[in-house]
Amino acid sequence: MPTLIPRAEALRRIRAEGGAPTCLMCAIHRREVGDVHVIREDADTLVMLPRYVRRWGHVMTLPKRHVTSYAEVDVALWTRVSQLAHQAARVVEAVMRPRRCYLASTGSSAGELTQTSQHLHIHVVPLYEPDDKPSDIFSWAGGVYVGAPAEWAELTERYRAAWDACWP
Numbered sequence: 001m002p003t004l005i006p007r008a009e010a011l012r013r014i015r016a017e018g019g020a021p022t023c024l025m026c027a028i029h030r031r032e033v034g035d036v037h038v039i040r041e042d043a044d045t046l047v048m049l050p051r052y053v054r055r056w057g058h059v060m061t062l063p064k065r066h067v068t069s070y071a072e073v074d075v076a077l078w079t080r081v082s083q084l085a086h087q088a089a090r091v092v093e094a095v096m097r098p099r100r101c102y103l104a105s106t107g108s109s110a111g112e113l114t115q116t117s118q119h120l121h122i123h124v125v126p127l128y129e130p131d132d133k134p135s136d137i138f139s140w141a142g143g144v145y146v147g148a149p150a151e152w153a154e155l156t157e158r159y160r161a162a163w164d165a166c167w168p
């Protein structure tokens with residue numbers, strides 16, 4: 001089972017793994033901050049599992065180009081990232097059978113922080129409890145889940161297989 005760790009411990013681990021990169025999302029897709037659990041990747045986009053999550057099964061999609069506002073993203077690229085989020089949500093529904101799936105482009109309004117980024121991205125978050133709500137899902141106050149290497153590998157494989165089954 002994935003382990004719930006306190007927010008402070010998660011922040012300590014993230015800093016230990018990657019320091020304080022100028023952009024967390026760019027550092028992730030450049031593999032500068034440790035392992036990346038990739039579901040899909042091409043020259044312009046990445047679909048992967050964030051390593052510190054409020055709900056197990058959380059997926060993230062992002063454009064690789066460093067963009068921090070929608071004015072910097074053309075329709076084609078954002079449509080592609082959104083399409084990947086929709087596909088990821090379908091995969092999450094098929095594999096995890098959540099009660100619901102949140103899709104949200106959040107990110108930091110306070111500059112680059114240890115746990116969040118200004119670089120645009122879309123969260124795909126499975127919800128398992130009837131009282132799950134955004135104020136809890138998008139806060140680390142209750143701690144975050146981390147997996148053992150074998151758990152990350154197993155989840156990655158299940159998602160990849162479901163993706164291949166839907167879009168061979």
Ligand SMILES: [Zn+2]
Pocket residue numbers: 023024025026027065066067119
């Ligand atoms: Zn970036």
